[in-house]
Amino acid sequence: MKDVAARAGVALKTVSRVVNGEPGVTPETTSRVLGAIEDLGFRRNESARLLRTGQTATLGFIADDCADPDLAGVWRGLEEVASEHGFLLYAGSTGGEPSREEQLALSLCARRVDGLIIVPAPGDHGYLVPEIEAGTAAVFVLRPPASLNADTVIADERGGARAAMAHLIAHGHRRIGYVGDPAGHRSRELTHGYAEAMAAAGLPVAESWTSLTPQRLLEPAVTAVTAVLCGGREHTVRVLRTLARAGAARRVAIVGFGDLDLADVVSPGVTVVSYDAAQAGRAAGELIVRRLAGEEDPPRRIELPVRLVPRGSAEFAPES
């Protein structure tokens, strides 16, 4: 910028004015400065600018694995909003490790991102308190934070599980199982929804039904189970694979959580409950943009609907 000023024969500030489109510069001077900028291939150093202004126009996205379909969807929605408002986006994966999440978040704060959008790993999020007090906005997506009250956007997974269960029960299923990870926020919500729906229908639940694996589904001890809710894409795929190999010997109604590439191509089609991850990302982005615009309301909690998509794998009555 100094060089540009020298070449145009003006002061530093005048170049700054031109670059920022500030008023009060003769068209003649402007064009001279512009010429010098062109000649020297000058491009403003944003780091310096941001150091001076204190605003980085930057957001950070932190999630387990940005390549996961749900999280990638969130990312896409978030990016839409970010680019609309002129924010650039950092992204980082934690692999579900709390320590890596903290490290990432603090690195981003040290770079003075204006806001953080976090799909939280398990563990405490108290480490963010000083950052938030220092002015960094934070929104949690898909999972609530621990030890922290902040804006949150989550999917109504429990409601989704209830809808799936009601669907299975309406088709005559009474002995229904759950296949999924034992831990994690989603599993907790889904098993709650599962239990609520079973209780509401007055149906008993055997303990072994809620800790199923695809293989155990074939064991004599649980062959009484006529339907399952799968707590995630990989579980749905594993169950479908296992049952496909078992052939006609074992028929189980299936509702999966999360949509799949070929869900409508397999036979029967895979019935799923799912939500719009991009919508979650957009909601989170809009929340944070509003905070950065100065909104001071107490933390909000936005809940996204989880909808049932019937395709056939759950729309039949048990044989017994």
Added chain:
Amino acid sequence: MKDVAARAGVALKTVSRVVNGEPGVTPETTSRVLGAIEDLGFRRNESARLLRTGQTATLGFIADDCADPDLAGVWRGLEEVASEHGFLLYAGSTGGEPSREEQLALSLCARRVDGLIIVPAPGDHGYLVPEIEAGTAAVFVLRPPASLNADTVIADERGGARAAMAHLIAHGHRRIGYVGDPAGHRSRELTHGYAEAMAAAGLPVAESWTSLTPQRLLEPAVTAVTAVLCGGREHTVRVLRTLARAGAARRVAIVGFGDLDLADVVSPGVTVVSYDAAQAGRAAGELIVRRLAGEEDPPRRIELPVRLVPRGSAEFAPES
């Protein structure tokens, strides 16, 4: 930092030394500074630091859509390398629009990212020349850049197409079609591979075979076609869906480009050719890290293998 120095009763530089772990500070002084840092909740401002040092320890990733499975895979591999070497990652989606790509790339350069990893949109990339000359490293992934000679990591899509075609031909297919976008780098490569394989086998190609859509596959004019190569996941899915609806009336051998969630669960399993996107990301990351370490060799071109995964949808002879 000034405040910390004041509170600890030392000079600015001493705080700097402690923060950076430089030698030459009394343990006593160190602990006093550390205490002040703790009390004030001080955290070094990286922007300022990087303004001073000139290195941002930051990379930028630009792609059509970070939520696309292939590009998300590239992202994952890239991030692995980046975090290993202490780089933070910006990410931006272009939606395939050249103007948005340019805008993103220049914004990132203005923030002085050390390097750019680009899955290029169509169009000219000459706009990057001044940036590269100014010291920004650039690597192109999955598609080669136009009007620019730079490091590139691509998948051997043409070879993949040849392998797929050879596979179909070996199973007795003679009239083979291609379903895919008319434009784009991948389509170009795949249709070249297609043509090469057909020519190598001495097979004639009707013009209508290379501009197929799922619907046209059912038309009388092209029912002679007994097998197809699909140029992308969405095409494979659409073909499978269309044929599933058509039922037993039309049987077509299929090889898809890009793996699918339930590829091994549908019956028959979907035979695909695919590559390891994460490997592409890692290769790109390593390339750029090496450049940033000062490597001066001429631009490299790394080619990743594309492998055939037989699952059944292509492993049968034509009926005629």
Added chain:
DNA sequence: TTGTACGCGTTATCAC
């Protein structure tokens, strides 16, 4: 072992 002075590239304040 510690401190001083200066510079990184920009914007902001005021004077001219």
Added chain:
DNA sequence: GTGATAACGCGTACAA
């Protein structure tokens, strides 16, 4: 309209 000068928060050279 334009310009000199001080900041922003930190690292570096060199003196103490």
